[in-house]
Amino acid sequence: MAEPKVFIKTYGCQMNELDSEFILGDLLARGFRRAENESEADVVLLNTCCVREMPERKAFGKMGLLGEMKRDNPNLILGLCGCMAQKRKETLFKQMPFLDIVCGPSQIGQLAEMVVSVQRTRTRQIRIEEDAAGRLDFRKASRRSAIKAFVSIMHGCDNYCSYCVVPYVRGREQSRPPEQILAEIEDLAGRGYKEVTLLGQNVNSYGKGFAASYDLVDLLEQVNQIPGIERIRFVTSHPKDISLRLMEAMARLEKVCEHLHFPLQSGADRILQLMNRGYALADYVRLVDALRAVMPDIALGTDIIVGFPTETEEDFRDTLEAMRRIEYDSAFIFKYSTREGTAAARLPDDVPPEKKKERNQELLELQEEISLRRNRRWIGQEVEVLVEGPSKRNPDKMMGRTRQNHIAVFDGGTELAGSLARVTVVRATALTLFGELAQRGDASPGRALAHRRRQLRPMRRTYNPK
Ligand code: SF4
Numbered sequence: 254m255a256e257p258k259v260f261i262k263t264y265g266c267q268m269n270e271l272d273s274e275f276i277l278g279d280l281l282a283r284g285f286r287r288a289e290n291e292s293e294a295d296v297v298l299l300n301t302c303c304v305r306e307m308p309e310r311k312a313f314g315k316m317g318l319l320g321e322m323k324r325d326n327p328n329l330i331l332g333l334c335g336c337m338a339q340k341r342k343e344t345l346f347k348q349m350p351f352l353d354i355v356c357g358p359s360q361i362g363q364l365a366e367m368v369v370s371v372q373r374t375r376t377r378q379i380r381i382e383e384d385a386a387g388r389l390d391f392r393k394a395s396r397r398s399a400i401k402a403f404v405s406i407m408h409g410c411d412n413y414c415s416y417c418v419v420p421y422v423r424g425r426e427q428s429r430p431p432e433q434i435l436a437e438i439e440d441l442a443g444r445g446y447k448e449v450t451l452l453g454q455n456v457n458s459y460g461k462g463f464a465a466s467y468d469l470v471d472l473l474e475q476v477n478q479i480p481g482i483e484r485i486r487f488v489t490s491h492p493k494d495i496s497l498r499l500m501e502a503m504a505r506l507e508k509v510c511e512h513l514h515f516p517l518q519s520g521a522d523r524i525l526q527l528m529n530r531g532y533a534l535a536d537y538v539r540l541v542d543a544l545r546a547v548m549p550d551i552a553l554g555t556d557i558i559v560g561f562p563t564e565t566e567e568d569f570r571d572t573l574e575a576m577r578r579i580e581y582d583s584a585f586i587f588k589y590s591t592r593e594g595t596a597a598a599r600l601p602d603d604v605p606p607e608k609k610k611e612r613n614q615e616l617l618e619l620q621e622e623i624s625l626r627r628n629r630r631w632i633g634q635e636v637e638v639l640v641e642g643p644s645k646r647n648p649d650k651m652m653g654r655t656r657q658n659h660i661a662v663f664d665g666g667t668e669l670a671g672s673l674a675r676v677t678v679v680r681a682t683a684l685t686l687f688g689e690l691a692q693r694g695d696a697s698p699g700r701a702l703a704h705r706r707r708q709l710r711p712m713r714r715t716y717n718p719k
Pocket residue numbers: 410411412413414417418419420454455491
């Protein structure tokens with residue numbers, strides 16, 4: 254009998270992408286094969302997100318369509334995992350009687366077994382306890398890229414931003430032990446990976462709760478020493494928890510990229526307070542100035558929510574002004590949607606949808622203008638590009654990312670894939686740098702660039718749990 258095929262569709266953040274890579278790897282190890290699409294699959298899993306209304310609606314819609322497919326193919330196994338599963342629990346079986354599996358994000362280590370169990374017994378499975386995610390061995394993950402990988406360093410969140418459902422569905426903050434993380438990265442390096450992105454809801458508080466004093470800086474120090482790894486990124490950074498020590502480490506450690514996703518959320522202090530973000534705009538701007546002082550070439554990204562309850566025109570103008578002042582390289586702009594169970598859900602969702610749309614559009618247009626201006630500063634400069642492969646839009650050209658995380662497209666052969674190349678930027682749009690190959694792969698020029706400005710003394714600590 255042919256091996257059963259599995260298709261996983263992922264919604265939401267990088268953490269969900271990594272979880273999906275783990276689930277797929279676990280199923281492949283049990284003899285399943287990857288399906289290219291849902292119509293050729295025997296098992297379809299939706300790894301869901303409920304942080305915003307839109308991905309939740311999309312997952313519902315998708316599962317409805319899959320339910321119709323199941324009418325023609327009653328053996329099709331359908332599972333819903335991730336945050337939506339945790340939030341809605343067994344009610345999902347009532348809403349979607351064709352569903353076989355409901356699995357919360359802490360239980361994805363059990364998911365492959367649940368699939369096998371449904372195959373054997375044809376009985377529904379549900380696992381929504383909040384534990385165990387820290388013990389997952391991500392070395393099993395079936396990675397989408399052979400060059401860059403996500404590495405989970407912590408789970409959950411203790412921040413309770415008033416609009417956010419994550420602490421309720423992903424649980425309390427838990428840091429993974431550094432030895433587990435380092436072993437995973439050494440394994441990735443041994444398999445030729447060049448870039449790692451350390452993932453957590455709030456990586457700046459990594460290490461909270463450890464018996465020994467060990468934090469994100471200590472972890473970055475150790476990852477920076479792993480041979481073969483050329484680039485380190487980390488996401489997401491909560492502004493209230495970033496330290497000068499971390500900024501100095503970013504500037505000093507040559508493998509840590511000059512890129513930070515640093516969500517502001519709103520430029521109005523009143524709204525920031527209602528959001529329970531723990532900082533005012535002036536504090537945030539001071540941090541941005543400090544980051545740019547130690548790393549003048551750092552690229553900053555942000556998340557902004559428009560139409561938060563009670564947001565006035567004046568509040569919105571404050572956000573516009575903040576974005577003009579800060580000049581992000583990139584920004585994700587979201588329209589507020591009420592998330593049941595959060596503190597903000599008790600406030601009136603009183604900004605009309607049309608107004609939210611208008612504000613969203615205005616910020617998008619402003620950001621496009623700023624991104625274009627900032628990207629044009631790179632014209633004429635040589636940048637380091639980690640080459641990923643042929644460009645999707647123009648397969649005759651190669652594409653990769655700069656250390657600042659800009660997409661770069663340039664003339665070059667497929668033999669460059671996986672290497673670090675030097676590219677001279679000749680043109681820029683708001684989203685992409687276009688260039689010409691200046692030097693072929695693995696010159697590791699980022700280090701030369703990095704060493705030019707990194708004269709700070711190391712503050713190294715190694716993990717000692719005793
Ligand atoms: S830091 Fe705030 S926005 Fe981010 S996951 Fe935690 S509660 Fe949600």
